[in-house]
Structure formats: C-alpha cells, structure tokens
Amino acid sequence: MPIGDMLFRSVDDSQINGVFPNTFNEYKKWDKEKDVLPPEEVYKALFEELAYGEKIQIGRALTRMNYSKSGWKSLIKTTSRQIKKAVKKDELPNNYKEFLISANEKWADPTFWYAMGQMVNNTTPIYYWNALDRTYDQDQNVVMQDEKRRIYIKTWIKTLKISVYVTIFCLILGFPVAHLLANLPLRYSNLLMIFVLLPFWTSLLVRTTAWIVMLQQNGVINGILVWLGILSDDGRLQLVYNETGTLIAMTQILLPFMILPLYSVMRVIPKSHMRAAQNLGAKPATAFWRVYLPQTIPGMSAGGLLVFVLAIGYFITPELVGGKDGKLIGHWIAYHLKTTLNWGLCAALGAILLGVMLIFYWLYNKIVGIDNIKLG
Amino acid sequence: MNDTSQSFVKFEKIDKSYDGEVLVVKNLNLDIAKGEFVTMLGPSGSGKTTTLMMLAGFETPTNGEIFLDTKPISKIPPYEREIGMVFQNYALFPHMTVEENLSFPLEVRKISKPDIKEKVQKALDMVELGNFGTRFPAQLSGGQQQRVALARALVFEPRLVLMDEPLGALDKNLREQMQYEIKHIHDRIGITVVYVTHDQSEALTMSNRIAVFNDGVVQQLSTPDILYEKPENSFVAKFIGENNTLNGVVREVNGSSCTVELDGGFGMVKALKINVNEVGEKTQLSIRPERVSIDNSISDSNNFSGKIEELIYLGDHIRARLDVCGNNEFIVKVPNEGSFNHKEGDELKLSWNSEDVRALDL
Numbered sequence: 108m109p110i111g112d113m114l115f116r117s118v119d120d121s122q123i124n125g126v127f128p129n130t131f132n133e134y135k136k137w138d139k140e141k142d143v144l145p146p147e148e149v150y151k152a153l154f155e156e157l158a159y160g161e162k163i164q165i166g167r168a169l170t171r172m173n174y175s176k177s178g179w180k181s182l183i184k185t186t187s188r189q190i191k192k193a194v195k196k197d198e199l200p201n202n203y204k205e206f207l208i209s210a211n212e213k214w215a216d217p218t219f220w221y222a223m224g225q226m227v228n229n230t231t232p233i234y235y236w237n238a239l240d241r242t243y244d245q246d247q248n249v250v251m252q253d254e255k256r257r258i259y260i261k262t263w264i265k266t267l268k269i270s271v272y273v274t275i276f277c278l279i280l281g282f283p284v285a286h287l288l289a290n291l292p293l294r295y296s297n298l299l300m301i302f303v304l305l306p307f308w309t310s311l312l313v314r315t316t317a318w319i320v321m322l323q324q325n326g327v328i329n330g331i332l333v334w335l336g337i338l339s340d341d342g343r344l345q346l347v348y349n350e351t352g353t354l355i356a357m358t359q360i361l362l363p364f365m366i367l368p369l370y371s372v373m374r375v376i377p378k379s380h381m382r383a384a385q386n387l388g389a390k391p392a393t394a395f396w397r398v399y400l401p402q403t404i405p406g407m408s409a410g411g412l413l414v415f416v417l418a419i420g421y422f423i424t425p426e427l428v429g430g431k432d433g434k435l436i437g438h439w440i441a442y443h444l445k446t447t448l449n450w451g452l453c454a455a456l457g458a459i460l461l462g463v464m465l466i467f468y469w470l471y472n473k474i475v476g477i478d479n480i481k482l483g
Numbered sequence: 484m485n486d487t488s489q490s491f492v493k494f495e496k497i498d499k500s501y502d503g504e505v506l507v508v509k510n511l512n513l514d515i516a517k518g519e520f521v522t523m524l525g526p527s528g529s530g531k532t533t534t535l536m537m538l539a540g541f542e543t544p545t546n547g548e549i550f551l552d553t554k555p556i557s558k559i560p561p562y563e564r565e566i567g568m569v570f571q572n573y574a575l576f577p578h579m580t581v582e583e584n585l586s587f588p589l590e591v592r593k594i595s596k597p598d599i600k601e602k603v604q605k606a607l608d609m610v611e612l613g614n615f616g617t618r619f620p621a622q623l624s625g626g627q628q629q630r631v632a633l634a635r636a637l638v639f640e641p642r643l644v645l646m647d648e649p650l651g652a653l654d655k656n657l658r659e660q661m662q663y664e665i666k667h668i669h670d671r672i673g674i675t676v677v678y679v680t681h682d683q684s685e686a687l688t689m690s691n692r693i694a695v696f697n698d699g700v701v702q703q704l705s706t707p708d709i710l711y712e713k714p715e716n717s718f719v720a721k722f723i724g725e726n727n728t729l730n731g732v733v734r735e736v737n738g739s740s741c742t743v744e745l746d747g748g749f750g751m752v753k754a755l756k757i758n759v760n761e762v763g764e765k766t767q768l769s770i771r772p773e774r775v776s777i778d779n780s781i782s783d784s785n786n787f788s789g790k791i792e793e794l795i796y797l798g799d800h801i802r803a804r805l806d807v808c809g810n811n812e813f814i815v816k817v818p819n820e821g822s823f824n825h826k827e828g829d830e831l832k833l834s835w836n837s838e839d840v841r842a843l844d845l
Contacts, residue, residue, distance in 0.1 A: 382541055383574035385562045387588035388639060394562075397587070401578045 117454035234455035285369035348430025365410035372406030490514035497547035525696030567636035749808035753837035
C-alpha cells in the first residue's frame with residue numbers, strides 16, 4: 108500500500124486540476140496552430156477561478172506550477188491581487204484577456220501558456236523527468252536542465268558507484284572473515300562471531316560518529332599516520348566529509364550483512380570437499396577455486412544483493428560523514444520530503460530507486476538464479 | 484604376503500598424537516601387498532580413520548614413516564600422492580555434474596579432452612551409471628552417489644584406493660549389494676584397497692586381510708577366517724562375530740593347552756592356551772556359539788549344563804540363551820533338525836571340544 112501510494116503520488120497531478128478545472132477544460136479546446144494565445148474563454152475561466160477559488164488551494168497549486176516553469180508564482184500572485192481588487196469594486200471586465208494582460212504582461216507570453224499544457228491532465232511524468240535532470244522546453248519537448256541545476260543524474264551515478272564499491276569491499280573483507288568463522292574451532296569462532304555481531308548491538312549513530320572521530324583530519328587514523336612519519340603534519344588526508352568517508356563507513360556498517368549469509372553457506376560446505384579435491388590431485392589453490400568458491404556463490408550473491416540494496420538507499424551514514432560530495436540519492440529524497448515539500452519529485456526519486464533495485468533483482472535472477480539465494 | 488620386502492604400503496613404527504599427550508595410534512606396523520584388499524576394522528575412536536588419513540596425507544605421523552612402493556611419503560602433499568579415496572559422505576562436488584566430478588581429477592592432470600571423455604565414460608560404465616553423466620549428485624540416490632564416488636576415486640588410475648566407511652550412509656540391503664560390487668571391481672581391476680569400517684560383517688565379506696584396531700593398536704592382522712576362528716585376544720574374540728565368555732583362573736599348563744578353573748566354583752575347563760602364560764593367571768575363555776553341542780557326545784572333559792533362559796526361533800536354527808556357569812548371556816545355536824523339544828526353564832546338557840575353547844587375556 109505505501110508503495111502503491113508512492114507510485115501514485117509520483118505521477119499524480121489532480122490537485123491542480125481541482126483548482127483550475129474550467130480553465131483546463133477551456134485550455135484543451137485551444138488550437139495552438141491557429142492562435143498564438145488561448146481564446147477568451149480560457150482567460151475568463153482563469154479569472155473566475157482565481158477570483159473565487161480558495162486561497163490555500165491556489166497557494167498549493169502555485170508551488171506545483173513553479174515546477175513546470177519558474178515565474179508562475181509571482182505572475183499569479185500579482186494577477187490575483189488585480190482580480191481581487193476588480194471583484195471588490197464589482198467591476199467585471201468586458202474583455203478578460205485584455206484585463207489579464209494589462210494586469211501582467213506575461214499573460215501575453217505564450218511560453219507560460221505552453222507550460223500550462225503540462226498540468227491539464229490528471230497525471231504527469233514531470234517528476235520523473237525532474238528526477239533525471241530533465242524538464243520541458245517551451246515546445247513541450249523534454250530537454251536537459253540548465254547545467255547548474257543538474258544534480259540528480261550525478262547523484263544517481265554516485266549512488267550506484269558507491270553501492271557497487273561498498274558491495275565489492277564488503278565481499279573482499281567479508282569472505283575471509285566468514286571463512287574463518289566457518290572453519291575455526293568453536294571456541295574462537297564464537298568469539299569472532301561476537302565481534303561480527305557487536306556492531307548490531309551498537310546504535311548506528313554511534314558507529315557513524317565514531318567513524319568521524321577516527322577519520323577526521325585531527326582524528327585517530329591521521330594522527331597515527333603522522334606519528335609514524337608516513338604523512339607530514341600538513342599532508343593530513345581528507346578521509347571524511349567526502350566520498351572516501353562514505354565508502355569507509357558504509358563498508359564497515361554493512362559488512363555483517365555480507366558476512367552472515369556467507370558464513371551460513373560456508374558452514375554447511377563439508378570440509379571433506381577440499382580434502383577430496385586435493386586427494387584427486389588438485390593443488391590447494393585449484394581446489395579452492397574450483398570446488399570451494401563455486402559453492403559459496405549462493406552466499407556471495409545473497410550477501411551482495413543485501414548489501415547493495417541497503418547501500419543504494421542508505422541515508423544516515425552518508426548524510427553524516429558524506430559532507431558535500433558524499434551525499435547519496437537518499438539525501439535528496441529526504442530533502443524534498445522535508446524541506447521543499449515537493450512530494451511528487453520525492454516519490455518519483457523513490458520510484459526510480461525501487462525500479463533500479465528491481466532491475467538488479469531481475470539481472471541477478473537471470474545470471475545467478477533467485478533459487479540460488481541461501482541465507483541459512 | 485607378509486614379507487616386508489615386497490610390501491606395497493608399509494607403516495613403520497607410526498605414532499600419532501593430536502595434542503602431544505594422548506597417542507591415538509601407537510607403534511603401528513602394517514604391511515600391505517600389491518593388489519590386496521585390507522580392511523581396518525575397529526570401534527570408533529580406535530585410530531583406524533586417523534591411520535587412513537595419514538596414508539592419504541591429510542594427517543602427518545608424529546613418529547615413524549609410511550612407505551608407498553618403498554618410497555617414504557610423509558613429505559609428499561596429498562595432491563601428489565596418486566591415491567584415490569572414497570569419503571564417508573562421498574564428498575561429491577554438488578555444483579558439478581557426475582561427468583564433471585569424474586573429469587575433475589583428469590583435468591587437473593592436464594589430460595587431453597578426448598581422453599578424459601573416454602576415461603570418464605569407461606569409469607561410469609564400470610559402476611553401471613553410463614547414462615547418468617549429466618545429472619547432478621543431488622539428483623542421484625544414495626547408492627548411485629556411492630558409485631559415482633567410487634568411479635571418481637578410480638578414474639585417474641591411482642596406485643591405491645582408500646575407502647573411509649563408504650557404505651555407512653546406505654541402508655542394509657544396498658550396503659550388502661555394494662559390498663559385493665566393490666569386491667568384484669577390486670577383483671576385476673586388481674587395485675590395492677585399504678578399507679575402513681566398524682562393521683565386522685562388511686570386513687569379513689570383502690577383505691583379504693583385516694587389521695582389528697582398538698585403542699590405537701592393531702590387535703590382530705589376519706585373514707577373515709583366522710580372525711574369526713583363532714582370535715588372539717579377548718577384544719578380537721568379542722569384536723568379531725558372536726562369542727561366549729567364561730572367566731576363570733589358569734590352574735595347569737600343558738604345552739599348547741591348559742586347564743582353567745571357572746570363577747564361582749563351576750568346575751574345570753580344558754582349553755587352548757593362547758595368551759596366558761602362567762598358572763594362577765586370570766583368563767577369559769572364549770567359545771563360539773556354534774561350537775557348543777547340546778549333548779555330551781563330543782567331549783571327554785568339557786561337560787556342563789545350563790538352564791534355558793530364552794529361545795528364539797530363527798528358521799534355520801534356534802537361538803538359545805542359557806545360564807551356564809554363572810553367565811546368563813551364554814548363547815547356543817541349535818540347528819533346526821526337528822529333534823529339539825525343550826522349553827524355557829529346562830536344563831540342557833552342553834559340551835565342547837577343548838580345541839574350540841581359547842584361553843585369552845582378561
């Protein structure tokens with residue numbers, strides 16, 4: 108249900124249709140080939156709906172209108188004031204078109220009228236285009252945003268890149284740990300297991316801020332490196348508030364999600380398999396590569412998918428340690444949800460995120476087979 | 484066969500300890516001739532599997548040396564020993580088909596593709612699984628998996644095949660069938676086999692010779708018939724086949740025979756002197772159930788009587804549990820000839836030849 112609601116919101120445009128129903132109805136009759144500006148009826152409907160509409164509703168609609176083209180807000184506001192004045196004096200104009208154009212000359216600018224075309228339907232793809240740094244030009248073609256307003260594609264690529272890196276690092280670090288866990292005598296493996304699980308019992312915030320302490324320029328790691336003479340005092344590494352910091356902290360935080368599925372798969376691989384392979388003439392490396400590793404694929408893929416899916420939507424850690432460069436798409440979703448209140452864009456970003464995950468599931472199923480996932 | 488000069492596998496004074504304190508294998512000396520089928524038989528924890536693992540190269544002896552074809556092999560890693568092995572749970576690789584499992588040892592030896600194909604097919608035909616090459620191990624029954632494991636251990640023509648309780652996971656019928664099959668394959672290709680089991684009937688069925696292990700020591704190494712009929716100590720007597728025991732003290736030694744006074748004052752028994760030496764020594768007498776006669780006709784000196792505690796009808800024979808000389812677990816097998824008409828509680832007269840009673844250690 109929440110997902111359905113989100114998908115619905117990402118294309119929903121009915122709110123504005125509720126505010127300007129007649130205007131949009133008349134607008135649809137406008138023949139753009141024949142007339143440069145819309146017919147008189149459109150102006151009349153707009154006049155009436157601005158004059159008698161609810162102020163709050165109109166305010167909300169304005170926010171939406173500004174997504175299509177900036178300038179709507181001020182245009183409508185000044186016009187409204189004129190209309191209200193006229194209505195108060197009971198001086199309804201004879202020609203609405205002229206009245207509006209005299210109220211604000213932008214009403215003679217066809218680009219505003221074209222932009223209105225994006226809103227007349229109950230559904231709109233505009234949020235999706237926005238989420239991919241695209242918008243409509245005056246001829247209603249989908250084009251790229253201005254150079255300086257392009258943020259989402261860059262963030263999407265960064266999100267995917269960091270997620271892939273985090274997954275790979277988790278695999279590289281998690282595989283030996285899981286192997287040890289599965290093969291050490293119970294005494295040691297229990298202890299190791301506690302170390303693996305310890306992070307789960309610690310607040311995510313604590314761990315993230317701990318990383319800040321570790322990684323900052325005057326932090327533990329830089330301190331040790333300088334003390335050892337590996338770095339000079341003014342050559343301290345910038346390890347936090349950038350992509351590096353996000354990568355390091357996320358890898359550590361998501362590592363258990365890789366280790367546990369791997370461990371549960373490795374635990375049930377009989378030790379006799381490696382022996383059998385060696386007995387059959389394979390050197391230990393060959394035996395590992397051809398007999399052990401293929402059997403861990405279900406665990407690697409389960410862990411990999413888990414880490415990747417968690418990483419792609421991760422919020423708190425990149426928000427805290429990511430600084431300006433290390434922010435992922437989750438940041439923008441939260442930003443639009445809480446700050447700009449552009450829930451349509453927010454929902455579209457979320458829907459794309461969902462779509463990306465589904466694509467990965469699908470790819471995974473094609474390559475490895477979903478039946479191969481094993482968590483225990 | 485016991486001539487060390489022609490032994491193919493030779494264990495020389497092998498000790499093995501995992502923790503540096505307890506020896507799981509003690510001073511093991513064992514010679515196996517080429518083409519022989521030798522079984523290591525013993526209860527769990529007796530050191531038989533450890534011995535096998537040392538031969539395969541997965542464990543190293545603490546002391547002593549193992550020779551294969553007169554060469555010491557302790558320094559050779561398992562993957563260069565050219566020894567095939569069938570593991571307890573087969574250890575088939577689940578992500579490979581049967582064919583891939585069998586090709587594996589050939590591929591790592593860099594044998595050409597056509598040769599591999601031919602050898603794999605030959606090995607599969609040998610275990611009568613010619614059409615199962617493209618299946619995965621999980622799609623096979625236990626018996627079929629067992630055969631694949633066998634074929635895989637043989638396909639690269641190893642010098643020696645080791646089998647670690649390979650039939651343990653099969654049900655009884657299949658186990659017996661596989662025993663014959665393994666034996667036939669051994670007879671046909673003449674490969675040397677070292678087999679580990681805790682099942683004595685399996686050992687008796689298949690082996691040329693059996694080494695009975697207990698407590699890290701080989702108790703007796705003999706052919707199945709000698710092991711059964713002439714056990715050299717009470718462990719072997721009890722472990723192999725069914726066995727009646729009577730405890731007593733040696734009262735007289737006379738060459739290869741002795742006279743034993745039974746504990747509890749039940750009388751004197753004439754027996755073969757096996758591993759008792761002196762008068763006054765405690766001993767355990769061992770008599771096989773089928774060597775006890777239920778009349779007085781066969782013996783001059785060993786005549787006793789026993790009360791029937793339980794009778795079990797088994798078709799070809801009747802199994803009688805008696806109370807004889809204070810032992811109420813004394814078993815007698817009475818051939819079903821139609822003349823046995825005693826009931827539980829009856830007294831039976833018993834006798835046995837002194838050559839069938841063996842005075843062993845206690």
